[in-house]
Amino acid sequence: MLSDKELDHIAKLARVNVAPEKRETLKKDLSAILDYMEKLNKVDTSSVEPLYQTTGLVNATRSDEPRQEFPMTEKLEELLIGQAPARKERFVKVKSILKK
């Protein structure tokens, strides 16, 4: 079973708050899933290289030239930053990160 300390640590990494009334259910659900994962310990992977993707493509690069598929217009600018909750002119405005 996950400890309260572990739950708080994971929630902090995930940038979510866990409501007090949801703590026990979440601990139980996550612990059951993690217990199920234990079965992987039965597999000998000592000589296996990890597989992160399946296509076999390596370094898919393109020529370093400007592309024109999305020319910047006022309309696109509006679509891109017009949905930010706070803005100033052409910039997205965020809360301060340094204490005054």
Added chain:
Amino acid sequence: MIPENLTIVKARAGLNRGDFSAEELFSHYHKKIQEKNEEIFAYLTPFNEPGPITKEGALAGIPCAIKDNMLIEGTRTTAGSKILENYIASYTATAVTKLKKAGALILGKTNLDEFAMGSSTENSAYGPTKNPLDTTRIPGGSSGGSAAAVAGDLAVFALGSDTGGSIRQPAAMCGIVGLKPTYGRVSRHGLIAMASSFDQIGPLTKTVEDAAIVLNELCDHDIFDSTTVNNEVPDFTTTLNDSIKGLTVGVPKEFFGTGLSAEVEERVKSGIAKLKELGCKIKEISLPNFEYALAAYYIAVPSEISANLARFDGIRYGHSVQNGENLIDTYFKSRTEGLGPEPVRRIMLGAYALSSGYYDTYYLKAQKVRALIKKDFDEAFKKVDVIVGPTAPHTAFKIGEKVSDPLALYLEDIYTVPLNLAGLPGISIPCGLGSVSKMPVGLQIIGKPFDESTLLRVAHQLEQALKSRT
């Protein structure tokens, strides 16, 4: 008069004969959606206008539905989440652009489990979709809205996305065809990312031939998705009737172990017997690491989810709280209010699997097991042309039956996730009704990488044989 349950092939013929126009066909489906969507809830956002109508292209005038995790510029895209309730897409997904270029008309955006996480569409923040064949049951998921739209004839065909079975399993639950292409075949540009090394877009259709028609339009290298391959794309429709006599069909013995319901086993075995009658050689095979696939999947996928969903921070778009004390408080509060229980569970699992001290035990271990799963398939495909088995262990269950047990719901994906771990193509086709539940059973066919042609050929001829019997 427009006939019920039009396939792409039949709609095309009707349009060509002048039985109805593209405008009439769109209005016909638009009206059906207005009448029936309240009950089925296949669509989150129905569209009222067909957009430009063309006579050019393989899908000219054919009305379709798009899963609401694919962007269409200027329209709302929610991914089934409250955090994107008011989000307007700033560009269009490549897959959707390709359908439009082929002349398809879009009826609207379909419901899904939040961020495509789930197997029942009950995880949608907007409410569950119902199975059109029995509205007390789930339509499967996460592309449940797309599957219900096709099965309930609220669209001719639909697009879904498949990370661990999200096209194939709802197709099985609703008695239709669902195809997951090989990873790298179809661009993911404009698909809201769940697990980037697993996600793949594909069609949900009424017949295998329709799936081949749609796949023809979707496959391509895309400069906006560097994981798409530059392979030759064959015409998948021209080889559907080439003989399958002498092909070797592998049946993994591990697919018929504990957890599989008797009614599904019975139908799938009768489907395999039918393949034998059609002249295929049936060969028992083994996928020795099959029992570890689900555990590896549910570590690797949440890990990618925790990274991909970090972008929903309440800063640039989406739900944002106004009372955040500082920047990090805005992140915490916006995410807590905007994300539902399943995304939160998976983000937390992923954060744990990737965290210092647990990375080797969980994330790295899962990726190594992933390599073993792929090796199992590689070995099997040295001996067989395709592999068959069940799509899901059960037929459609009742709404609410499994909501309180996340792990039980994960186990519904047991036959579909191995393909995503290995990047393989797979299709689910209807294989009759279960003797107890009287709900559709899906038979899954798995192909070699980039060999959708053989996959579709076998699926098409089995489908025809199963139809002619009943």
